[in-house]
Amino acid sequence: MGKKLYVGNLPFTTSEDELRAVFEAHGSVTSVNLITDRETGRPRGFGFVEMGEDSEAESAMRALDGTDLGGRTVRVNEAQERRGGGGGGGRRGGGGRY
DSSP: OOEEEEEESOOTTOOHHHHHHHHHTTSOEEEEEEEEOTTTOOEEEEEEEEESSHHHHHHHHHHHTTOEETTEEOEEEEOOOOOOOOSOOSOOOGGGOO
């Protein structure tokens, strides 16, 4: 089973192919997903790389976290599961009476 890695502080010019090549030096890459702004389509400077094996992901994290890519120091760590929340849904105002 593979492991998904968060890759942050990427140069905005980084392509999925370039990121794949960097990580393939440490094992098999299952998928690469660079995150873009929903409205503008511009890169947001982070993404996710899924490695084929946990050991390969660990190796990539140790080797690549804190290294330079395109003039920026990238952060690489294990991706956290997405949590729900962040979106209102409750009543506001009204003096606290329900």
